[in-house]
Amino acid sequence: MNRHTLVEELLSSVASPAFSELAIVIEDNSIHLLPSDVTLFRTLRTMNEARSFRLVFLAEVVDRHPPGGMEGVRQSLVGALGLVTAKGWLDFLDSPPDIRTARLPSCN
Secondary structure, eight states: OOHHHHHHHHHHTOOOTTOOEEEEEEEGGGGGGGGGOHHHHHHHHHHHHHSOOEEEEEEEEOSSSOTTHHHHHHHHHHHHHHHHHHTTTTTTOSSOOEEEEEEOOOOO
């Protein structure tokens, strides 16, 4: 069984009406990799075909002082998703993805 078939089978078995949002959590230092992650967006498309959802990208800030602060991280994510959208990789969505940021607690 290939990965796409497995994903389709798993999502088609979800009966809860509470499932409506899928969050992709990405560390702030990996945002720049999104526009080249073809596999992620192919998998998301397959998942959406099996069960429609609202997509959320959550950037977790791991750097205590990221360049530009939290707004800089948000803008980086907006820019990366703009490139992804320009490639047509999000055209399966009914609405644009939500963009959120969160700071991870410090581990001192």
